[in-house]
Amino acid sequence: MPPTSKTVLTRDVSAAADMLRNGGLVAFPTETVYGLGADARNPVSVARIFESKQRPTFDPLIVHAANVESVRELVLDFPQVAQQLADAFWPGPLTLVLPKRDEISDLVTAGLPGVGIRVPNHPLALELLSAAGCPVAAPSANPFGGISPTTALHVRDGLDGRVDLVLDGGPCGVGVESTVLSLMTKVPTVLRPGGLPIEDLEAVIGPVARAVSDPSRDDSAQPSPGMLSRHYAPATLLTVIASGQTAVPVVGKRSGLLTYGASEVASGFDAVERLSETADLQTCAANFFAGLRSLDSQNLDVIIAHSFPPTGLGVALNDRLKRASG
Known part of the structure; x- marks a missing residue:
């Protein structure tokens, strides 16, 4: 250390x-x-999350629970569709927005009546939630708006001195945040695409709606984290190009490239991160934030990133690129 x-x-x-x-x-x-956790019932502890991340209080937090029974104790209603989804995808990268009980701090939900809640699929997380015996509110463990952390060292790099402990469980396997699905709308609505492909959701419950972010509401209470027009962003300027487009460095600028598969790369890049040699989207997702973070640390003037196929995990990865490029 x-x-x-x-x-x-x-x-x-x-x-x-x-x-x-x-x-x-x-x-x-x-x-x-990695999440930055506090007891979701303790408003003072929850306030420390916002202070440590320098996160605006209109951006809500996701609550993590040890099992489905614990989730039921935190919400006013757990409809049949929620049970279907829990049976299919929990533990896993799916967050459901459901009407909250009063014991969940209003600070967690930005004052809104719905709480995003999930059962994570990581042995240390589940062991921690069971041992703590409390619901844990936890956004990503990084300064607000920045690149999400997928290792314990990423957390310490961004929040050293602002978090009491980091439980080190190695690199995260999925690598992008959970899919957020609201069950408080007439038709279940994806508020944030994430680590569970939308196609998998629809295979279980049928068609879902997709929320559209509204930049004019960036300073209003958000129904889900990850809906602001700029988020997940490196300090280095990020430009997104089409997946099949030949990447060319910017003349006179130190240029980095975030790519995958057999994409053609022009000479002259100062740094290249290839997320997957085979264009496997699961591998791309697992390496995405670490690759972006690596490029951001190399004193570049610009990062050029190839977009992803608009299916499966590519939807979530393109969403992150869009918000990271602002």
Whole structure:
């Protein structure tokens, strides 16, 4: 550990659970990204999340629970469609928005009546949630608007001294945030595409609607995290090009490339991150934020990124690129 580091990395689940129960902040791994967790029933602890991330309070948090029974205790209604989805996809990268009970802090939901809630599919996360015995509100464990963390070191790089413990569970397997589906609308509505492809949802419950982000409402209460027009963004300027387009560095600028598969690459790039040699979208998703973070650390003037096929996980990856490029 660097001598200047103030945040402890640990695999001690008991210590992390004690920290959560006592009002502390614990970063922990999920299958999607690392979350910055606090007891969702404790408004003072939840407020520390917003302070630590410098996150606006109109952007809500997702609550993590150990199992379906725990979820039922936190919501006013758990309809049959929710049970169908839970049976099919929990534990996993699906967040359901359901009417919350009063014990969930209004700060978690930006004052809205619905809470996004899920059961994560990571052994350390599930062990932590069971040991803590409380619902855990947890956005991604990084400064607000920046690149999401997929390793414990990413968390410490961004939040050193602002999180009490980081539970180190290695790299995240899915690599992009959960799909958020609201069940508080007439037709189930995808608020944020993510680690569960929309096609998989529709195979279980039929057609779903898709929310459209409205940049004019960026400073209003959001129904889900990840809906702001700029998010997941590197400090370096990011430009997105078509998946089949030949990438060319910007003349006179230190240029990086985020690509995948056998995409043709012109010479002259100062750095290249190829997310998957075979264009496998699961591999691309698992490596996406780490690849973007690597390029952002190399003192570049611009990052050029190939877009992804508009199906499966490509929908979520293109959503992240769109918001990262602002």
